[in-house]
Amino acid sequence: MARHLLLLDQDGVLADFDGALDEVLRDLGHDPTLLERTAWDYAKDVERHFGIDAVRALDDAWRAPGFFKRLDVIDGAIEAVEELLALGFDVAVCTAPSSENPTCASDKLWWVDHHFPSLAGNVVLATDKTLVHGDLLIDDRPWISGLRRPTWQHLRFATKDEGPFADELSIDSWSEWRTVADLLDTGLVAA
Numbered sequence: 097m098a099r100h101l102l103l104l105d106q107d108g109v110l111a112d113f114d115g116a117l118d119e120v121l122r123d124l125g126h127d128p129t130l131l132e133r134t135a136w137d138y139a140k141d142v143e144r145h146f147g148i149d150a151v152r153a154l155d156d157a158w159r160a161p162g163f164f165k166r167l168d169v170i171d172g173a174i175e176a177v178e179e180l181l182a183l184g185f186d187v188a189v190c191t192a193p194s195s196e197n198p199t200c201a202s203d204k205l206w207w208v209d210h211h212f213p214s215l216a217g218n219v220v221l222a223t224d225k226t227l228v229h230g231d232l233l234i235d236d237r238p239w240i241s242g243l244r245r246p247t248w249q250h251l252r253f254a255t256k257d258e259g260p261f262a263d264e265l266s267i268d269s270w271s272e273w274r275t276v277a278d279l280l281d282t283g284l285v286a287a
């Protein structure tokens with residue numbers, strides 16, 4: 097039987113994009129814990145709580161060269177990836193580089209090399225993830241669409257205070273990596 101292929105989104109699943117933006121808010125004197133998040137793209141929430149200047153500061157921050165190289169690793173991600181590899185699953189990173197940040201694509205490749213050397217040869221940069229083959233895609237984005245019906249099933253990685261998601265497949269931290277292994281094992285996804 098073919099080994100099951102797990103695809104991992106980078107920002108919000110492996111790399112702590114939101115944590116870096118929280119730092120920007122703190123530098124502006126705001127308390128990011130006060131932010132009531134109502135949507136995956138929380139620009140409107142930031143504007144409502146902290147004003148349009150905070151939104152502009154966040155946009156400037158993530159568009160700055162080098163931003164994606166400096167992101168911290170999400171808690172438990174390294175250990176979870178090692179466990180899943182040890183169980184015999186194939187694991188690859190599947191990430192959409194931003195065209196609005198001139199060093200995003202190269203920074204993302206550097207970041208995986210640096211923090212996840214065991215995945216360094218298995219990175220796909222794709223603006224349309226439906227074109228990438230796999231069995232399960234873990235991604236924090238709520239909806240993923242593109243030119244094809246995906247071969248993978250989407251497992252949502254919930255961030256911050258989003259969720260729980262009664263109507264969709266989700267985990268909210270890497271402490272739930274066994275759920276991922278179970279999903280791959282039990283054939284919820286066709287082999």
Ligand SMILES: [Mg+2]
Nearest residue numbers: 105107108236
């Ligand atoms: Mg993401």
